Amino acid sequence: xxxxxxxxxxxxxxxxxxxxxxxxxxxxxxxxxxxxxxxxxxxxxxxxxxxxxxxxxxxxxxxxxxxxxxxxxxxxxxxxxxxxxxxxxxxxxxxxxxxxxxxxxxxxxxxxxxxxxxxxxxxxxxxxxxxxxxxxxxxxxxxxxxxxxxxxxxxxxxxxxxxxxxxxxxxxxxxxxxxxxxxxxxxxxxxxxxxxxxxxxxxxxxxxxxxxxxxxxxxxxxxxxxxxxxxxxxxxxxxxxxxxxxxxxxxxxxxxxxxxxxxxxxxxxxxxxxxxxxxxxxxxxxxxxxxxxxxxxxxxxxxxxxxxxxxxxxxxxxxxxxxxxxxxxxxxxxxxxxxxxxxxxxxxxxxxxxxxxxxxxxxxxxxxxxxxxxxxxxxxxxxxxxxxxxxxxxxxxxxxxxxxxxxxxxxxxxxxxxx
Numbered sequence: 001x002x003x004x005x006x007x008x009x010x011x012x013x014x015x016x017x018x019x020x021x022x023x024x025x026x027x028x029x030x031x032x033x034x035x036x037x038x039x040x041x042x043x044x045x046x047x048x049x050x051x052x053x054x055x056x057x058x059x060x061x062x063x064x065x066x067x068x069x070x071x072x073x074x075x076x077x078x079x080x081x082x083x084x085x086x087x088x089x090x091x092x093x094x095x096x097x098x099x100x101x102x103x104x105x106x107x108x109x110x111x112x113x114x115x116x117x118x119x120x121x122x123x124x125x126x127x128x129x130x131x132x133x134x135x136x137x138x139x140x141x142x143x144x145x146x147x148x149x150x151x152x153x154x155x156x157x158x159x160x161x162x163x164x165x166x167x168x169x170x171x172x173x174x175x176x177x178x179x180x181x182x183x184x185x186x187x188x189x190x191x192x193x194x195x196x197x198x199x200x201x202x203x204x205x206x207x208x209x210x211x212x213x214x215x216x217x218x219x220x221x222x223x224x225x226x227x228x229x230x231x232x233x234x235x236x237x238x239x240x241x242x243x244x245x246x247x248x249x250x251x252x253x254x255x256x257x258x259x260x261x262x263x264x265x266x267x268x269x270x271x272x273x274x275x276x277x278x279x280x281x282x283x284x285x286x287x288x289x290x291x292x293x294x295x296x297x298x299x300x301x302x303x304x305x306x307x308x309x310x311x312x313x314x315x316x317x318x319x320x321x322x323x324x325x326x327x328x329x330x331x332x333x334x335x336x337x338x339x340x341x342x343x344x345x346x347x348x349x350x351x352x353x354x355x356x357x358x359x360x361x362x363x364x365x366x367x368x369x370x371x372x373x374x375x376x377x378x379x380x381x382x383x384x385x386x387x388x389x390x391x392x393x394x395x396x397x398x399x400x401x402x403x404x405x406x407x408x409x410x411x412x413x414x415x416x417x418x419x
Contacts, residue, residue: 073126164218
C-alpha cells in the first residue's frame with residue numbers, strides 16, 4: 001500500500017500541489033485557535049511550503065508528528081501553598097473530584113503535605129498535579145526549595161495564598177523565574193471574603209468594589225515584598241466558573257509549550273461558558289490537522305471509498321468530543337443525579353447523545369453532495385482531496401459545536417438548580 005501511494009504521488013503535477021496548498025491554507029484561518037493551539041506559526045508555514053513543493057508525504061509526516069507529540073505529552077503542574085490556603089481543594093476542583101471521592105487530595109486546616117504528592121487526573125493520566133509543601137520550614141527553605149522538590153520536572157508553578165503572600169513566596173517566585181519557568185499567584189477563598197463582607201456590611205456591600213480591594217491589596221503586598229509586575233488571579237475553589245479562574249485557564253493555555261496545550265485544554269473542567277469556548281476554540285484547530293491528514297489519501301482513486309472518514313470514525317470522533325466536554329455516558333449519569341432527573345430527560349433536550357440524528361440527512365442537497373463525493377473518489381486527484389477535507393471539517397465541526405452547545409445548556413441547568 002505504501003509503495004502504491006508513493007508511486008501515485010510522484011506522478012502528481014506541481015500545479016496540483018500548489019492548488020492543494022492554496023485550498024488547505026485558505027481554510028486554516030477559521031480553525032487556528034486564538035488562545036494558542038498545537039500549531040506554532042512557523043510549523044504552519046512549513047506545512048504550506050512542503051505542500052507547494054509537491055511533497056504531500058512530508059506534510060502528512062509533519063502533521064502526524066504534531067498530533068503524536070500532543071497526544072503523548074505529559075503535563076506536570078506544581079501547586080504550592082501552606083496550610084489552610086485551599087491548595088488541596090484547588091487541585092481537586094481542577095481534577096473534577098469532590099473532597100470525599102476516591103483519589104481526592106486530602107483537605108484539612110492543619111498542614112497535611114509534608115512531601116511532594118502527585119495526583120493524576122482521573123480521565124487524563126498524562127496530566128499530574130503536584131501538591132507541594134509551603135516554603136519557610138526547616139525542610140523547605142526558599143534557597144533550597146526548588147532543588148528539594150525537583151523543579152525541572154514541572155511545566156509551571158501555581159503559588160496559592162488565602163490572605164497575604166509572604167517574603168518566602170516572593171523569593172520562590174524569583175528563583176522560579178531565574179530557572180526559566182512560569183509561575184502564577186492565586187488568591188483563593190474570595191467567595192468567603194465576599195460572604196464575610198456582605199454579612200458585616202449589608203447596606204454598603206458592593207461585590208465589584210470588594211473584589212477590587214482584594215486585588216489591589218494582593219498587588220500592593222507583592223510589590224512590597226519585591227515581585228515586579230505580579231499576575232494575580234482571584235479564585236473560589238467552590239465556584240470555579242466565577243472570578244478569575246477562566247482568565248487563569250486562558251493564561252496557562254497560552255503560555256504552555258505548543259505540544260503540551262492539548263493535555264491542558266482537554267482536561268479543563270467545563271465550569272463556565274468561557275471555559276467551554278476556550279476548549280471549543282482549541283479543538284477546532286485540531287479539526288484542521290485531522291482533516292488534512294485524513295484527506296491526503298484521497299489523491300488515490302477509490303481510496304476514500306476504502307479508507308475515508310466513515311461512520312465508525314465519525315462515531316468515535318463524537319464520543320471523544322463528548323468525553324472532552326464531560327458529556328460521556330458516565331458524566332451524563334452523574335449530571336442527571338445532580339439535577340434530580342433521569343438520563344432520558346437529559347437526552348430529550350440535548351443533541352450530541354444521538355449520533356444517528358446528527359449524521360442522517362436525506363435532503364436533496366445532501367444526496368447530491370454524496371454523489372459528487374463518490375464521483376470525486378473514483379477519479380482521485382486534487383478535487384477528491386479537497387472534497388474529503390471539506391467533508392471531514394464539516395462533520396467534525398458539526399459534532400464539536402453540538403457537543404459544546406449541549407455542555408453550555410447543561411452547565412446553566414446545573415448552576416440554576418443550585419441558586
